[in-house]
Amino acid sequence: MNGGDEVVAASADPSLPLEWRFSQVFGERSAGEEVQEVDIISAIEFDNSGDHLATGDRGGRVVLFERTDTNNSTGTRRELEETDYPLRHPEFRYKTEFQSHDPEFDYLKSLEIEEKINKIRWCQTANGALFLLSTNDKTIKFWKVQDKKIKKICDMNSDPSRTGNGTITSACFVNGGVPEVNNSLGGISSLRLPVVTSHESSPVAKCRKVYAHAHDYHINSISNNSDGETFISADDLRINLWNMEINSQSFNIVDVKPAKMEDLSEVITSAEFHPTHCNMLAYSSSKGSIRLIDLRQSALCDSHSKLFEEPETAGPKSFFTEIIASVSDIKFAKEGRYLLSRDYMTLKLWDINMDSGPVATFQVHEYLKPKLCDLYENDSIFDKFECCISGNGLRAATGSYSNLFRVFGVSPGSTETATLEASRNPMRRHVPIPSRPSTALSSITRVISRGSESPGVDGNNNALDYATKLLHLAWHPNENSIACAAANSLYMYYA
Numbered sequence: 001m002n003g004g005d006e007v008v009a010a011s012a013d014p015s016l017p018l019e020w021r022f023s024q025v026f027g028e029r030s031a032g033e034e035v036q037e038v039d040i041i042s043a044i045e046f047d048n049s050g051d052h053l054a055t056g057d058r059g060g061r062v063v064l065f066e067r068t069d070t071n072n073s074t075g076t077r078r079e080l081e082e083t084d085y086p087l088r089h090p091e092f093r094y095k096t097e098f099q100s101h102d103p104e105f106d107y108l109k110s111l112e113i114e115e116k117i118n119k120i121r122w123c124q125t126a127n128g129a130l131f132l133l134s135t136n137d138k139t140i141k142f143w144k145v146q147d148k149k150i151k152k153i154c155d156m157n158s159d160p161s162r163t164g165n166g167t168i169t170s171a172c173f174v175n176g177g178v179p180e181v182n183n184s185l186g187g188i189s190s191l192r193l194p195v196v197t198s199h200e201s202s203p204v205a206k207c208r209k210v211y212a213h214a215h216d217y218h219i220n221s222i223s224n225n226s227d228g229e230t231f232i233s234a235d236d237l238r239i240n241l242w243n244m245e246i247n248s249q250s251f252n253i254v255d256v257k258p259a260k261m262e263d264l265s266e267v268i269t270s271a272e273f274h275p276t277h278c279n280m281l282a283y284s285s286s287k288g289s290i291r292l293i294d295l296r297q298s299a300l301c302d303s304h305s306k307l308f309e310e311p312e313t314a315g316p317k318s319f320f321t322e323i324i325a326s327v328s329d330i331k332f333a334k335e336g337r338y339l340l341s342r343d344y345m346t347l348k349l350w351d352i353n354m355d356s357g358p359v360a361t362f363q364v365h366e367y368l369k370p371k372l373c374d375l376y377e378n379d380s381i382f383d384k385f386e387c388c389i390s391g392n393g394l395r396a397a398t399g400s401y402s403n404l405f406r407v408f409g410v411s412p413g414s415t416e417t418a419t420l421e422a423s424r425n426p427m428r429r430h431v432p433i434p435s436r437p438s439t440a441l442s443s444i445t446r447v448i449s450r451g452s453e454s455p456g457v458d459g460n461n462n463a464l465d466y467a468t469k470l471l472h473l474a475w476h477p478n479e480n481s482i483a484c485a486a487a488n489s490l491y492m493y494y495a
Helices: 003-011 077-082 321-325 366-377
Strands: 021-026 041-046 052-057 061-067 092-099 104-106 111-113 119-122 130-135 140-154 195-211 221-224 230-234 238-243 246-255 268-273 280-285 290-294 306-308 329-332 338-342 346-351 360-363 387-389 395-399 404-409 417-421 473-475 481-486 489-494
Touching: 021 092, 041 119, 041 473, 041 481, 041 489, 052 119, 052 130, 061 130, 092 140, 092 195, 119 221, 130 221, 195 246, 230 246, 230 268, 238 268, 268 329, 280 329, 329 387, 338 387, 346 395, 387 473, 395 473, 404 481
Parallel strands: 221 268
Antiparallel strands: 021 489, 041 052, 052 061, 061 092, 104 111, 119 130, 130 140, 140 195, 221 230, 230 238, 238 246, 268 280, 280 290, 290 306, 329 338, 338 346, 346 360, 387 395, 395 404, 404 417, 473 481, 481 489
16 A cells, blocks of 8 residues: 555544535525425435435425436546545435425315425436335325426417418328418518427426325334335334335234224334345334344244344433433444434334344433433424434434534544534534533534533533424435434535
C-alpha cells in the first residue's frame, strides 16, 4: 500500500467522532408560519443506492427527491481521492410528488380511514423505473415512477403566409394527398398536418397494485424481502406475507390474537425482514421483547426461533414501566447480525447470536424520567420514535423532543455521542455541557456522556417542547448523511 493510501485510510478512520454539518432543508417554514396538519411528514426512506429519498405526509402524498451530485465528477472513488478531488456530500433536489392515498370510510365498521402515510419502502429498480410500497392504516399500494417524454402536437395551423379568405369545403384525403380546397375566394391550397414532437421528460407515477382488505387493525410496518418477490405487512395482532405480483390474497404467518380479547396482553409494534436471509424476520412487541422467526419452521410461525428481551430487574416497578418498555421501531444492520431497537427512553443494540440481553443500551432522554406523569397526561409517552443505523453499522441515530436527535457510536468501545437540533442554526438553543471537557466537533454538535444528563428540563436546562418531536429519520445507506423530519420540514446533515 502506498503512502497516499495510508493518508486516505488515516483520514477516514471510522473510529474518530464525526463532524456533523448542516446540508439542506426542504419545506422550511418562516417564523410564525402555521403548519398545516396534512403537510406534516410521517415517513422517510432512502433507497438501497442512496440516490433517491422518499417522504410521506399526513395528507397521503409521497414526495421523491433525487441526488444531484453523483454526476459532477468522473472516475472511481479511489481515483478521485488520489487526485485530491474534494468529494462532495450528498445533495438532493425535488423530483416529483403524487397522491398515494385518499381518505376513505369503512361503512361496515363506521370508521374513517386516514390518508396518512405510515411507511414507505423502496423496491428493486428495473428498466430505469423506480418502484416503492406505501401504506396507510389499511391499504398498501405498489407504485412505479418512471421518466416519460412529454409529447406535444405542433404545427396544427396552416402556413400563415399562404392563408387567404377562402374556406375548406371538403377535407377528404385521396391516397395520402392534401385536402381539396375551394380556391375561388383566394383560399389556401394546402394544409400543414399536425406533427407530434417529444420534449423534455417528466416523472410519472402509476399505481401498479393495491393490497387491501387484509388487516382488521392499523398497519404499523411493511418490509421488503431480500428475494425481491415478497414483502410483509404487520398490524397490532397479525403479520401477513404477500407476493408482489398477487394482490388478491396474502398468507397470515404470525397471529397473536387470543381466543378472548380480554386475555390480550401484548401487541405487535414493528416488523422487519432480515436484510440477507429471506426466511428470517423479526418483530417487536409492546412488552419490550423482540422475536426472531424462521419461515422454514412452519406455515404459521406461532413459535419463535429466538427471543430477545431485557433481563428483569429486581427493583420496584411503576405504572409506567410497561408503557416505556414498548418497542416502537426495529432496524437490522446492513450485514444482518445486529438489530437496533427503540423504546421510549432508550436505544438498544442486539446481537442475533446472543439472546441473553442487549449488547449495548443508550439513554436517549434520561432527564424525562421524573416527568413521566406529565408525559402520560399529554399522551406524549405514547409517541413512536423511529431509529436508524449507518451503512457500516458503526453508528445509530434516533429522535427526541424539541426537534432534537441523538447520534451514538455503537461499535465496541466507542463513546461517541452527539445531539443535534433539526434547524439551520442547531446551536441556537444549545451550549456545551461544562461538566465534561470535550473536543468541539463542529458548530452543530456537542459531545456528552451517555445518560449523564442531570435531571432537569433537558440536558442543557432548556425548556422542552413536547409538540416539536422528531419521530422520523433515515440514514443514507452508503455515507454518513442523515435525513430527518421536523413537522413539515425535511432537514439533511452530513459528516
